[in-house]
Amino acid sequence: MPVARIGFYGSLADIFGRERELASPAEGRTIAELRTALARLDPEGEAAILRPGIRAAIDDRFVGEEAVALPGQRVEFMSPLSGG
Amino acid sequence: VACTTRLAVGPIDAGAELAEFVAAAEGDGAVVSFCGLARGTASDGSALDWLHLEHHPRLTALSLQAIAQAGAEKFALSRVCVVHRCGAIRPGETIVFVAAASPHRRAAFDGANYLMDRLKTDALFWKREEGPGGSRWIEPTDADHADAARWGD
Numbered sequence: 001m002p003v004a005r006i007g008f009y010g011s012l013a014d015i016f017g018r019e020r021e022l023a024s025p026a027e028g029r030t031i032a033e034l035r036t037a038l039a040r041l042d043p044e045g046e047a048a049i050l051r052p053g054i055r056a057a058i059d060d061r062f063v064g065e066e067a068v069a070l071p072g073q074r075v076e077f078m079s080p081l082s083g084g
Numbered sequence: 085v086a087c088t089t090r091l092a093v094g095p096i097d098a099g100a101e102l103a104e105f106v107a108a109a110e111g112d113g114a115v116v117s118f119c120g121l122a123r124g125t126a127s128d129g130s131a132l133d134w135l136h137l138e139h140h141p142r143l144t145a146l147s148l149q150a151i152a153q154a155g156a157e158k159f160a161l162s163r164v165c166v167v168h169r170c171g172a173i174r175p176g177e178t179i180v181f182v183a184a185a186s187p188h189r190r191a192a193f194d195g196a197n198y199l200m201d202r203l204k205t206d207a208l209f210w211k212r213e214e215g216p217g218g219s220r221w222i223e224p225t226d227a228d229h230a231d232a233a234r235w236g237d
Contacts, residue, residue, distance in 0.1 A: 009138060010210035011221040053223075060142055078140075080223040083168065083207030084120055084180050084200055 002026060002071030004034065010079025012054070015045050028070040031056045031063060038077075053080040085156040089148040089166045091139065096167050096178040105165050105183045112162050114189040116196040118182045124175035126213050126220065132175055134214040139170040144208040151202045154237070159195035161186050166199060168207065198235055205232040 004024035008016045022029075022037055029037070035056075039046035048054075055062055057076045058069050069075045086108070098119045109115050122135045152164045163185040173179060180203060184195035204224060211222040 009140060011223075013138075014221075057143070076140075078208070079210055079221065081205060081208055082211040082222045082224055083137075083205075083209035084203035 004029060004069055004071060005074050006034065006038070007074065007076040008078075009076065010081075012048055012077055012079050015048050016041075016077075024069070024071050026071060028068040028073075030065065031058075031067050031069065031075070032065040034069065034075060035065075035077075049077065054078065085153075085161060086163045087149065087152040087156055087166075088164070089145070089152050090168070091145050091148065092167050092169050093171055096169060096181050098178050098181045101165065101167055101181045102183060105163065105185065109163055109185040111187075112185040113187050114192040115183060115185045116189070116192040117184075118180075118196050118200055119178055120180040120182075120200070122173045122175050122177050122179050126215060130215050130217055132213050132215045135173040135175070135179070136212040136214060136219075137168075137170045137173065137179070138210040138212070140208045144170070147206060147208045148203075151199060151206060154202065155184065155195050155199045158198060158235070158237075159184070159186065159191040161191060161195045164195070164199065166203070168203070168209070170209070201228075201231040201235065202237075204228045 001023040003021040007019045035049050038049045055078045102117050152166045156164045161184050165183040167181040169179050182199045184192045186192040213220050
């Protein structure tokens with residue numbers, strides 16, 4: 001099965017690592033489905049990936065929960081931002 | 085509008101940045117600048133050794149440019165400069181330098197204020213404090229979100 005490459009930023013990277021790969025069907029997976037798949041990996045990960053304020057991007061564009069990531073596209077989940 | 089933004093991997097010389105900005109602000113009547121420093125203590129009062137600012141390889145620079153542009157348009161600023169550190173920062177070092185120029189002072193004050201509020205919540209950085217007791221991620225507070233929301237964007 002093809003894979004989805006997923007990157008993590010901020011505190012999420014402490015839990016999931018900087019990047020990991022998940023099996024993904026050829027028709028892709030929505031952001032919501034990817035969150036659910038990641039949440040199943042471990043209890044700490046579930047709380048982290050499902051909490052409010054975690055943004056998602058596909059190929060450097062911020063997207064909503066129903067956006068579909070196709071195999072080969074880069075998905076990124078980002079913890080709440082803290083600049084300045 | 086001239087918007088200059090830069091991601092700095094090394095120390096920021098705020099004095100030099102301001103001098104350059106003022107020199108280029110010919111014709112304007114006001115320049116307001118702000119310099120954010122890395123604090124030496126965490127929110128719980130414990131000592132800090134380092135502040136780490138993680139950034140995104142492509143989107144962080146774009147977010148700085150978008151915030152600078154939004155501030156320039158919102159307050160009809162003549163010039164904007166935003167320089168933001170990334171990586172490991174020692175207490176006392178400059179994290180961010182912001183400057184706004186306009187024909188009159190009110191727009192420059194408001195513009196610099198706006199830029200900082202937006203940078204706190206919308207610039208793509210992830211901040212981690214490191215001290216003798218370990219490391220801790222810092223996330224925007226309710227007050228930070230309220231500060232950004234008051235501009236009505």
